[in-house]
Amino acid sequence: MPMKRLLLLFALLVAAVAMTIPTSAQTITTFDVPGDVGGTYPTIIIESGVMTGFSNDAAGISHCFLRAPDGSITTFDFPGWGGTTGTQCPSMNDSGTIAGLYSDPADHIHGFVRDRRGRFTTVDFPGSIRTILTSINPEGETAGIYRDANNVRHAFLRTATGKFTSYEIPGESIPSQACFSLCLNAMGEVTAPYVDAGGILHGYLRKPSGQITTFDPPGAVNGTYPTSLNPEGAIAGIFWDAVSTEHGFVRSRDGSFTTYDVPGAAGTEGYTNNALGEISGDYFDPSGVYHGFLRTRGGEIITFDVPGAGTDPGEGTFPQGLNDRGAVPGFYCDAVTCHGFVWHR
Numbered sequence: 574m575p576m577k578r579l580l581l582l583f584a585l586l587v588a589a590v591a592m593t594i595p596t597s598a599q600t601i602t603t604f605d606v607p608g609d610v611g612g613t614y615p616t617i618i619i620e621s622g623v624m625t626g627f628s629n630d631a632a633g634i635s636h637c638f639l640r641a642p643d644g645s646i647t648t649f650d651f652p653g654w655g656g657t658t659g660t661q662c663p664s665m666n667d668s669g670t671i672a673g674l675y676s677d678p679a680d681h682i683h684g685f686v687r688d689r690r691g692r693f694t695t696v697d698f699p700g701s702i703r704t705i706l707t708s709i710n711p712e713g714e715t716a717g718i719y720r721d722a723n724n725v726r727h728a729f730l731r732t733a734t735g736k737f738t739s740y741e742i743p744g745e746s747i748p749s750q751a752c753f754s755l756c757l758n759a760m761g762e763v764t765a766p767y768v769d770a771g772g773i774l775h776g777y778l779r780k781p782s783g784q785i786t787t788f789d790p791p792g793a794v795n796g797t798y799p800t801s802l803n804p805e806g807a808i809a810g811i812f813w814d815a816v817s818t819e820h821g822f823v824r825s826r827d828g829s830f831t832t833y834d835v836p837g838a839a840g841t842e843g844y845t846n847n848a849l850g851e852i853s854g855d856y857f858d859p860s861g862v863y864h865g866f867l868r869t870r871g872g873e874i875i876t877f878d879v880p881g882a883g884t885d886p887g888e889g890t891f892p893q894g895l896n897d898r899g900a901v902p903g904f905y906c907d908a909v910t911c912h913g914f915v916w917h918r
Contacts, residue, residue, distance in 0.1 A: 599875075599916060599918055600916070601877070601879055601914055601915075601917075602644070602914060602915050602917075603880075603881070603913065604640065604912070604913045604914070605628075605912050606636075606638050606646055606648060606913070607646075608628075608630065609628035609629060609630065609910075610631040610910075611628070611629025611630060611910065612629050612904070612912070613626070613628045613904060613912050614627055614628065614629075614904050614911060614913070615893055615914075616662060616663050616664070616893055616902070617663070617664055617665050617755070617894040618894050618895075618896050618915065619665055619666070619669070619896060620667050620897055621642065621667070622896075622898075623639060623640070623641060623665075624640040624902050624915065625638065625639050625662045625665045625671055626638060626893075626902070626913065627662055630659075633657075635659035635660060636649070636659055636660055637649050637650065637661065637662040637671070637673065638662075640913075649691070650675070651675035651685050651695075652693060653677065654675045654676060655677055655678030655679070655680070656676030656678060656679065656680035656681070657676060658674070658675070658680070659676060660673065660675040660685075661674050661675070663706075663708070663753070663754045664708045665754075666710060668711070668713075670687065670688050670689060671687040672686055672706040672708065672709035673685055674705045674706060682703045682704065683696065683697055683703075684696035684715070684717055686706070686713075696717075696731060697719075698719035698727075698731075698737055698739070699737065700721060701720055701722075702720050702721070702724065703719060704717060704718075705717050705718050705719070705751065706731075707752055707754065708752055708753065708754055708755060708756045708757040708763075711759045712733060712761070713733030714731065714733055714761060715730070716728070716731075716752055716765075717729060717751070718751050726747075728742075728763075728765065730757075730763065740779065742777050742785060743785065744770075744787070745768060745769065746769055746771075747767075747768035750765055750766045750767060750768065750774070751765065752765035752799075753800045753801060754845075754893075754894065755801045755803075755894070756799070756800070756801065758802045758803065758806070761780075762778060762779065762781065763779045763802070764777065764778050764802045764808050765777065765799060766797065766799060773795065773796055774797055774798055775787055775788070775796075775797050776789065776797045776798070776810060776824070777799075778802075778808065778824075790812045790820075790824070790830045791830060791832065792815075792820070792832065793812035793814070795813035795814065795815065795817045797811075797812045797813075797822075798811045798812070799824075800845070801844060801846045801852075802846075803847060804848045805850075806825075807824065807825050807846055807850065808823070808824040808846075809821070810843060811841075811842050819842055820832055820833070820834055820840075821834065821841045821842065821852065821854060821868070822843070823843075823850075823852065831872075833868065833872065834856075835856040835864075835866050835876060838856035838858065839856075839861075841866075842854045842857075844892065844894075845892070845894050847895045849897055850869075850870035851870060852867070852868040852895070853865070853866070853867050853868075853892045853901045854868075854892060855889070855892055856876075860886060861885075861886030862883075862885070862886065862888060862889045863887075863889030863891055864878050864889055864890050865877045865878065865891070865892045865901065865903065865916065867895070867916075875918070877916055879912075879916075881905065881907060882905040882906065883908050885908065887906075888906045889905065890903065890905045890914075891904050899918045900915055900916070900917050901915065901917075902914070903915075
């Protein structure tokens with residue numbers, strides 16, 4: 574799994590330093606959280622245009638931010654946080670409620686929910702030694718992973734009223750991989766990968782009834798990684814073929830697959846699908862430089878690069894989300910650090 578996506582699970586003050594660049598019908602706004610030093614990493618944008626994510630300080634500790642449509646930025650941490658992780662915000666629903674994680678002074682990891690008024694609730698799966706929230710849906714339900722007293726990892730769901738459900742995937746070997754910021758939809762369905770006895774990733778879809786369907790797109794030999802589940806039940810993700818080349822896929826509610834590649838790409842990584850059937854993600858060229866793309870419902874692919882993005886291997890443009898208005902948040906990395914951006918068609 575690409576390291577840039579792992580940043581979301583484990584990464585200051587008043588207004589952004591921003592620049593808007595028109596590129597034909599597109600606009601790109603770039604920004605940094607003042608004092609970030611270690612990079613700015615947006616994770617999701619909701620329909621109102623509000624964005625959340627985290628930035629890293631000089632010690633490499635993460636702090637969350639909210640960026641308003643006017644570009645103003647508010648930073649925050651879980652009250653009483655400590656340790657070496659800090660506070661991270663991978664997901665937010667359209668009401669402005671955020672799901673995330675924080676480390677306490679003893680460096681233990683806990684989940685949290687922050688409502689739109691700024692009130693926090695700690696979330697720990699009962700009896701766990703570590704809890705991480707990764708996704709929140711419009712109903713306030715959350716998904717995540719926890720480690721039990723034996724340090725074994727499990728997936729779980731939590732209702733808005735605090736009821737927990739732990740579950741396992743039949744045939745999994747390495748327990749419960751984390752889902753991404755939009756892996757839990759309003760119907761309570763959740764998607765994520767699991768690992769079989771041979772060490773290969775596969776996708777699954779869990780219904781609110783507890784029914785679990787596992788899947789792989791045609792041509793997936795070396796792994797499947799679902800990354801996003803839209804309100805219609807369509808799943809976007811990545812799969813690896815027989816020579817471990819990455820491709821994008823969409824799994825429709827009826828179980829049929831569409832696979833795709835950005836023309837000329839050495840690898841295609843589809844991350845977020847919205848209610849309109851659009852997909853945002855990145856692709857890397859034969860030189861290992863990353864670029865952004867938006868794929869329309871009809872299959873048209875629009876590519877883009879943030880001006881100032883690095884052009885060495887591992888650098889470039891990394892979209893992280895997509896709302897129904899076609900706004901794509903993400904970060905771009907140069908030779909020194911990473912910065913935030915939002916792209917609009």
